[in-house]
Amino acid sequence: MSVQNETDSGIGHPPLTEAMVWDAEEARRARARQIEAVARWLVPVLVVFLTLFIWDRFVVVNEIPHFILPSPGRIWQQLVADRALLGASLIITLRITLMALAVAVVGGVILAILFTQSRFAELVFFPYAVILQVTPIVSIAPLIFIYVQDATARVLICAWIVAFFPILSNTTLGLKSVDHNLRDLFTIYGANRWQRLIHLQLPSALPYFLGGLRIAGGLALIGAIVAEYVVGSGGAGSGLAFRILEASYRLNIPRMFAALTLIAVVGVTIFALTGLLSHLLLRKWHESAIRREA
Amino acid sequence: MSEIHHRTTLPIDQRPRVLEMLGIDKVFNGNVTALKGMNLRVNEGDFISLLGPSGCGKSTALRLISGLMSPTTGRILWEGGKSRGDIGVVFQEPTLMPWATVARNVYLPFRLRGQSYASVRDEIHEALDLVGLAKFPDAYPRELSGGMKMRVSIARALVTNPRLILMDEPFGALDEITRQKLNNDLLRLKAEIGCTVIFVTHSVFESVFLSDRIVVMAARPGRVVEELQIDEPYPRDLAFRTSPEYAAYSQKVSAALMTAMGELV
Numbered sequence: 001m002s003v004q005n006e007t008d009s010g011i012g013h014p015p016l017t018e019a020m021v022w023d024a025e026e027a028r029r030a031r032a033r034q035i036e037a038v039a040r041w042l043v044p045v046l047v048v049f050l051t052l053f054i055w056d057r058f059v060v061v062n063e064i065p066h067f068i069l070p071s072p073g074r075i076w077q078q079l080v081a082d083r084a085l086l087g088a089s090l091i092i093t094l095r096i097t098l099m100a101l102a103v104a105v106v107g108g109v110i111l112a113i114l115f116t117q118s119r120f121a122e123l124v125f126f127p128y129a130v131i132l133q134v135t136p137i138v139s140i141a142p143l144i145f146i147y148v149q150d151a152t153a154r155v156l157i158c159a160w161i162v163a164f165f166p167i168l169s170n171t172t173l174g175l176k177s178v179d180h181n182l183r184d185l186f187t188i189y190g191a192n193r194w195q196r197l198i199h200l201q202l203p204s205a206l207p208y209f210l211g212g213l214r215i216a217g218g219l220a221l222i223g224a225i226v227a228e229y230v231v232g233s234g235g236a237g238s239g240l241a242f243r244i245l246e247a248s249y250r251l252n253i254p255r256m257f258a259a260l261t262l263i264a265v266v267g268v269t270i271f272a273l274t275g276l277l278s279h280l281l282l283r284k285w286h287e288s289a290i291r292r293e294a
Numbered sequence: 295m296s297e298i299h300h301r302t303t304l305p306i307d308q309r310p311r312v313l314e315m316l317g318i319d320k321v322f323n324g325n326v327t328a329l330k331g332m333n334l335r336v337n338e339g340d341f342i343s344l345l346g347p348s349g350c351g352k353s354t355a356l357r358l359i360s361g362l363m364s365p366t367t368g369r370i371l372w373e374g375g376k377s378r379g380d381i382g383v384v385f386q387e388p389t390l391m392p393w394a395t396v397a398r399n400v401y402l403p404f405r406l407r408g409q410s411y412a413s414v415r416d417e418i419h420e421a422l423d424l425v426g427l428a429k430f431p432d433a434y435p436r437e438l439s440g441g442m443k444m445r446v447s448i449a450r451a452l453v454t455n456p457r458l459i460l461m462d463e464p465f466g467a468l469d470e471i472t473r474q475k476l477n478n479d480l481l482r483l484k485a486e487i488g489c490t491v492i493f494v495t496h497s498v499f500e501s502v503f504l505s506d507r508i509v510v511m512a513a514r515p516g517r518v519v520e521e522l523q524i525d526e527p528y529p530r531d532l533a534f535r536t537s538p539e540y541a542a543y544s545q546k547v548s549a550a551l552m553t554a555m556g557e558l559v
Contacts (some may be wrong), residue, residue, distance in 0.1 A: 189406045
C-alpha cells in the first residue's frame with residue numbers, strides 16, 4: 001500500500017531552496033517570507049532607537065537639566081561610570097530572581113503533581129496557594145522581615161511567593177488536560193500511575209508549564225525588586241532596587257535611570273530566554289510553536 | 295524476538311473461541327439501560343461489525359470488552375483464562391501522542407510493558423510497513439494527514455500481535471475517498487495477518503464490505519436484534535463492492551436495521 005496517492009499526503013514543509021522556487025508566485029511568497037523574517041527583528045529595534053532619538057531631542061531642545069530628565073546619552077555615561085557599583089547590584093538582583101524562579105519551578109511542579117495524584121492534597125493545600133497569591137506581597141513582606149533574619153532568604157521568599165503560583169496553576173491545569181482517549185488507551189494497556197505520569201501527563205502539561213514559566217520569570221524579578229524596596233535598608237542585600245532608592249534620596253536621577261535600565265534589560269532577557277526555551281521544546285509538535293503559511 | 299504473527303483464517307464454523315459475552319446488561323446511574331441481555335461469541339479470525347443507530351450500546355459493548363467498564367450483570371469469558379490478555383484498540387480519533395514520533399507512538403504498548411525500544415524495533419517497523427508508513431517512522435503526527443494518522447493508530451493496535459483488535463468507528467471522521475482506501479487496506483491487512491476484529495460502525499455499506507458477521511443492534515434499550523453472516527471470501531475488492539451480492543447483502547442488512555429501528559415507533 002502506498003501513501004503517495006492518498007488525497008492529502010502532505011508531509012511537513014521542505015526547507016526552501018533555490019531549486020524549489022519554480023514560479024513567480026512562489027518567488028513572491030519567498031521574498032515576502034524573507035522580508036518578514038528581517039522585519040520581525042528590525043522593526044522593534046528601529047522603534048527603540050527612534051524613541052531614544054526623540055527623547056534626546058526633547059531633552060536637548062527644551063534644555064531640561066539632567067537632575068530632572070537625563071538624556072539617553074547621559075544615562076549611558078552614568079551606567080559606564082557606575083559600572084562597578086551597579087554591576088555588583090545587578091548580580092545580586094539577578095541571583096535572587098533566578099533562585100526564586102528555580103525554587104518556584106521545583107515547588108510549583110512538585111505541588112502540581114501532588115495535586116493531580118491526590119485529591120486530598122489538593123483540598124488541603126490549594127487554599128494556601130490561593131491566599132498567598134491574592135494577598136499583595138507588599139503587605140506580607142514586612143512580616144517576613146520580622147520572622148526571617150537572613151537578608152537573602154527574606155528577599156528570596158518574597159520573590160518565590162510571587163513567582164510560584166503561575167507555575168502551580170498552569171502545570172496543574174496541564175496535568176489534568178490529558179486527551180481522554182489517550183487516557184483510556186493507557187488504561188487498556190495496563191499503565192500504572194507512574195507510567196501515566198511520565199509518559200502521558202507530564203508531556204501533556206509541558207506547553208502549559210512553559211506558559212506559566214514565562215509569566216513566573218517576569219514575576220520573580222518583580223518579587224525581588226518589590227522585596228528590596230520594602231526592606232528599604234542597605235548593607236547586605238543591596239540589589240538594583242536599593243540602588244534606585246538610594247539614588248532617589250541623593251537626587252541622582254541619572255543613576256536611577258541607569259539602574260532602571262538594567263532592571264528592564266534583565267526582564268527582557270528573561271522573557272526572551274523563556275520564550276526561546278518554549279520554542280525549542282515545542283517546535284516539533286505543539287500548535288503554539290508551529291508557523292503556518294497564510 | 296517474535297515478529298508479527300501471520301495467522302491463517304479457518305472457515306467460520308471451525309474457528310476456536312476467543313471470548314464470549316453472556317447475558318450482559320449495562321445500566322448507567324441505576325436507571326439508563328445502555329445494553330440489555332447481550333450475548334456474543336467471538337471466534338479467532340472473525341471480522342465482526344456492531345451496526346446500529348446511536349444509543350444502541352455498540353460503543354458500550356466495546357468498552358466492556360476492553361475492560362474500561364464492567365457489566366452490571368452478566369459475564370465476559372475469555373478463552374484460556376480469566377484475564378483479557380493482549381488487545382489492540384483504534385478509536386474514532388487517531389489518539390496519538392503529539393510529542394512523539396510515529397515510531398515512538400507505535401512503540402507505546404511495548405513501552406508500557408517495560409520492553410526496550412531496541413528489542414521491538416523489528417515489530418514496529420513491520421507494523422509500519424503493513425500500514426504503508428515504512429518511510430515515516432520519524433515524522434510527528436502533526437505532519438501527517440488524517441488518513442495517515444489513522445494508519446499509525448492501526449499500526450499501534452496490531453504491533454503487539456493482539457488476540458483481538460477493537461475498532462470504534464475508526465473511519466467515521468475521514469472523507470469518503472480516504473475511508474474507502476482505508477477499508478480496502480484494512481481487508482488486505484486482515485487477509486495478511488488474520489487478525490480478529492470487532493468493528494463498530496453506523497454505515498451499512500462499510501459493515502457489509504468489511505465483515506464476515508454483522509451484529510445489528512437497536513436502541514432504547516441497547517440490544518442485539520439480529521446476527522447476519524456475509525459469506526463472501528476475503529480478500530474482497532472493488533468487484534465485490536459493485537456485485538449484485540453486495541447489493542443484496544446491503545439490502546438485507548438495511549432491512550434488519552429498519553426493523554430494529556421501527557420497533558421504536
